[in-house]
Structure formats: structure tokens, C-alpha cells
Amino acid sequence: MNIEKFIKNKKIKLTDARISILEKLFAAHRPLSYNDIKEHISMDKATFYRNIIKFQEEGLVSSFESNDKNRYFEITKSPHPHFICTSCNIIECVQEPVVFDLDGYQIEDIILKGKCESCVNVK
Amino acid sequence: MNIEKFIKNKKIKLTDARISILEKLFAAHRPLSYNDIKEHISMDKATFYRNIIKFQEEGLVSSFESNDKNRYFEITKSPHPHFICTSCNIIECVQEPVVFDLDGYQIEDIILKGKCESCVNVK
């Protein structure tokens, strides 16, 4: 993915910090928290969070809260459910499309919580 | 609801603090955060959170994180989805039962995020 092209036409400047955040999010195939990537990026946390805010304003990035007190970020894709394991806290993107029909409500994200395959048999 | 009966057989003592937390959660028909009820209970926040941990260990109370950085608590009922509005942060219990069938996974909670009826038309 070409980050430069991805950011083009958005009203934000192209900086090294922004490129490295977006590259990490593109490379991961699951949502990441600041903790997940802080070892692999060099910017200050203030820069990270300020850029995430910009990305979200532009609709490039989406986020949600997990059980582990971290906020998780991913490149905005067509809406898909997320599964959070309440034992090991792993987060997975669910591929099966889900249709919901709540009258008058507009669904933007679906989060499923429970036990993943590895944890369901452990107790 | 009789709190004394509710707590009986659980390995925790019946105290004023615990009774008042559980009464508030029973009376509300939606999940509550510490912020929601701190004006109406007299205990210290440490006591509140420690008791919530006990309740969760006993399976009496369930919780999840919202967008507003608060954790929300409710009496454990038969699993039902929650709707969180990404505009006004209101949380509602969804009555329509939802069936999910993810092979090998055990679903415990479903959180839907989006725009509620009031916010969907505002932009």
C-alpha cells in the first residue's frame, strides 16, 4: 500500500511519524494499540495520539476499546465484527459478514466478546 | 429484588456498601458506570471497585468498556446485546435476541456501536 497515495487529498501533511503509524496499521491484520507498536515506532506518545485523532477525523482509522484498558486502532475497512477474548484478550477480525437490522439505528461496528478457540477448552 | 437472597450462597459478606451497589444496578435498566452512581452512593471509590471485582468473580455482575473511557456494570442477565452510540455515548440494552454462530468460539457478549435514533439524523 502506498501511504503517500492513501493520505493524498486529505487535509493533513505527510510526515515520517504519520507514515510509520499507517504502515504499521496496514501491515497488521488485526487492530493494534499504542502498546502494541510503541517499541517499533520512534515518535513520542503525544505525537502518536494526536495523529490518530487526525486520522480518525479524516476517516482513515477506526478504533474501539477493549477489556484490557487499551484502545485499538485499525485502518478503516468495510465494517466487520471484532472478536475479543475475555481470557487472553486477543483481538481478531471476524470475516463472516453480519447483517443487523435495528430499526432506526445505524450500526458502525460490532464487537463480540467471549472465549476464543484456545481458551474455550481451558476453563 | 431481595439483595440478601441474591448474595446468599456466594462466598462474600453482606455489607451496606454491597447492598447499595446492587440495589442501584438492579434499579437501573441499563449498565451504569461509577460516574453514573457515585452521587447516589456513599462509599469510597476503592470500596466500590473492590466490590465490583468481587461481584464479577461471583458472576453476579458483568462489565464492558465504552467509548467514553468508563467501564459499565450491570447485573448479569441472560446474554443480550448492548448498543453504544458513538455520538452521544448513550448505552442501551438491545431486546431483540441475536444469534451468532462462530465455530469453536463461545460468545458471551455482543456490543453494537453506531448512531442511535436521535443522533442518526443529526450528522
Next chain:
DNA sequence: CTCTATGCAAAAACTTTGCAGGGAT
């Protein structure tokens, strides 16, 4: 050149922990 982005440090918001005294069984 101008306006936005960055780093550092401090603050903010929510939750947890240590400790000494009080209370339920």
C-alpha cells in the same frame, strides 16, 4: 514564509493498591 507537526513534561481521567482501623459472622 506560514502554518502545522513534534517532543517533552505536566496534567487529566479512571482504576488499583497499601495500610490501619472497623465490622460481619
Next chain:
DNA sequence: ATCCCTGCAAAGTTTTTGCATAGAG
């Protein structure tokens, strides 16, 4: 009488803000 529970204060976590400097367009 014995543990468990409580309040207070302090510490811990994650995210945000203020301010002066650096950098993109």
C-alpha cells in the same frame, strides 16, 4: 476472635494538553 471489609491517600495506566522548537508545503 477471626478474617474480611472499609476509608483515605498515594500510586498506576492510558490518553490529553501546553508550550517552545522544528519541519512540510
